[in-house]
Amino acid sequence: MHIHPLSPSEFEFIEDTLLKYGNDHSVLNPSELEGYFTALVSSPAQIDIAEWFPAIFGGQTPQWQTPEECRTFIDLCVRLLNTLAAQLTTEPQAFKARFEQTEHAGQPLALAQEWCFGYLRGVAVGNWPALPEPQALQLQKISDCAEQDNFDLPVDLDVVLHRQQVAAIEPAARALQGYWVAQR
Template sequence: MQDQPLDASDFELIEDTLLKYGDDHSVLNASELDGYFTALVSSPVQVDIAEWFPAIWGGQNPDWQSPDEGKQFIELSVRHINALATQLAMHAQAFKPRFEQTEHHAQPLTLAEEWCFGYLRGVAVGNWPELPTPLAAQLQAIAFCAEQDNFEPPADLDVAQHRQQIEAIEAAAHALHDHWVAQR
């Protein structure tokens, strides 16, 4: 089915393909791609694959080593974007951003910077208009996190505050999606 969530091996293939064909102008990992697709399915208008697919690669489609490799990546991308759209529209509680994980003082720590960077890429490709003030603040929470690209947690990181910021990003994604869906 074209909206079945991807499994770990699918995401591994996506990661490998992004690393193989990506450059400084392209999406470089599954977390960033997840944020990108989340913004696209939350856009005020539907963005055609002819626009969003080349934008993954910085505007230029890869020179695939084989047609099957390109076809497989496109199929996984379409499945993932469709699964996100279904989750956000019909099963909002099932939607979980694909944030990265690291350790901080031997404890798990969620990092959202790459996801947020991808989200902003999707906002740009979707050509979002100006948002009402409360929703602009929601988008700003995502934008602020994206500005922390390559963020290394400081030794004195306030973990509780960091977790609240991560939760706010997920809530913002839901609020922005709901706003634009209601406008369509």
Template sequence: MQSQPLNASDFEVIENTLLKYGDDHSVLNPSELDGYFTALVSSPTRVDIADWFPAIWGGQNPAWQTPQEAKQFIELSVRHINTLARQLAEDSVAFAPRFEQTEHLGQDVTLAEEWCFGYTRAVAICNWPALPAPQAILLQAIADCAEQDNFELPEDLDVVAHQQAVAAIAPAARALHDFWLSQR
């Protein structure tokens, strides 16, 4: 069970749990959590659950209503982390960030801001050391996307340029994972 990828109902449980126990300082949705976990499994060093789990909640674990609720969220999280680690290490082509989708002026638009914010959150938790210039540029592309405030897309959004920037995120995450993997 720990090795099975999450399905739609599993992600719904995650989303409901994040909404139930989250606040302005916590991870707020499955997209952000996916980015967070991607950076965790890409990190140059292993980070203990005692460090990364409370960071999901802004630094403190929630006051769970039941132990089963906590257990279920932890198990789903570990399954997703394992899936991401396996994909990135064994079949990075299968890796696809969990970006959000929206419609803007009649066009489908992929939003990566929340995913990128989760990724940069984990980079900070993992305390990544300075990167060589090529990898630093990749991380900066992710960080720049995380800093965008696109809760409401501007009417004059250049959709093509936006989608090109978003399309660069997954290859950047793969390359950063491969870089750190080669350094371990």
């Protein structure tokens, strides 16, 4: 499989499309979409597009303005999915999650909540069974971060702890992907 990662303009198209057709139950940005796809490619079984695509839009199929718009969006989603699958399989240590970025108290800060929320959406769509304790602890690192409110960071945020929690997410995602690949 030839890996052709998405360009910034292609991610912009994805973001615009998600905003245009999204609702309260949809994936809302590229970070959440990447988390979602990371969980799907890490699932115990392959998930068919007929299952994962409607879940992007909260179970509803958008009323596309043109067939070309739909085709382009699906093509970009499949490319992103395949890029993540190839990267996690062939170069897992090079895997970098697409976290949102902000600034807090004059310092750059990664926000992982949306990526993690997308990951948990993928776990649900993939219908993951109960995990053994070591893997359940890895999933808990992702799930704990999905529950954080990164939209209104407290003034007294423990930046060091926050960064440690965010730093644990990529290794957890790699460990979960490795576990499920070994089970297939």
